Amino acid sequence: MRLALYQPDIPQNTGTILRLAACLAVPVDIIGPAGFDMSDRNLRRSGLDYIAHVDLTRHLSWESFMSAHRAQGAARLVLLSSKAATPLPAFTFSESDTLLLGRESAGVPDTVRDACDAAVAIPIRPPLRSLNVAVAAAMVLGEALRQTDGYPVP
Numbered sequence: 001m002r003l004a005l006y007q008p009d010i011p012q013n014t015g016t017i018l019r020l021a022a023c024l025a026v027p028v029d030i031i032g033p034a035g036f037d038m039s040d041r042n043l044r045r046s047g048l049d050y051i052a053h054v055d056l057t058r059h060l061s062w063e064s065f066m067s068a069h070r071a072q073g074a075a076r077l078v079l080l081s082s083k084a085a086t087p088l089p090a091f092t093f094s095e096s097d098t099l100l101l102g103r104e105s106a107g108v109p110d111t112v113r114d115a116c117d118a119a120v121a122i123p124i125r126p127p128l129r130s131l132n133v134a135v136a137a138a139m140v141l142g143e144a145l146r147q148t149d150g151y152p153v154p
Contacts (some may be wrong), residue, residue, distance in 0.1 A: 001150050002098040003028045003137060004065065004077075006112060009035025012105045014044065017101070019050040022100040025152045027055035029098070031065045035105075062112060069098065079137040080140050081107060082130040084119035091120045093144040104133050 003021055008014045008030065021028045031037070038058070059065035069077060075096040100116060102108040113119070122131060122139055131139070145151045 004100045005105050006031045006108050011036045013134045017137050018054050020049040022053040028062045029057050031059045079116040079119040084121035086120050088120050089121045093147045095148040
């Protein structure tokens with residue numbers, strides 16, 4: 001299981017997701033360009049000293065990420081999207097999945113959406129539109145790890 005952040009633009013959310021990944025031993029790909037300097041103090045403050053424990057790979061572009069992703073083999077790319085037709089409770093995860101999170105401000109472009117193997121949505125009540133990206137990452141990653149028995153052993 002991996003997390004991939006597509007051009008994140010809020011350092012506090014990125015820091016929170018990196019802390020989540022460190023605690024759950026999940027590697028993270030950050031697909032640039034990010035909307036902030038990755039050394040931003042807000043990133044460090046929200047990630048605390050956990051960031052040093054993350055298996056983090058930075059990619060300069062979507063194309064460089066996809067090249068690395070393809071080289072990993074048959075791993076699925078699963079987009080988390082409020083526009084997805086498949087609700088989270090109906091989706092079956094694989095331990096080799098990469099969970100892709102879009103930009104907080106704009107999600108992902110159609111070219112990125114089209115490159116994904118699947119897309120899932122967290123059901124929320126209307127008329128509300130979406131959850132915070134770090135909250136969504138925690139919910140979906142938690143379900144994916146539960147399904148695949150992927151939680152770290154204390």
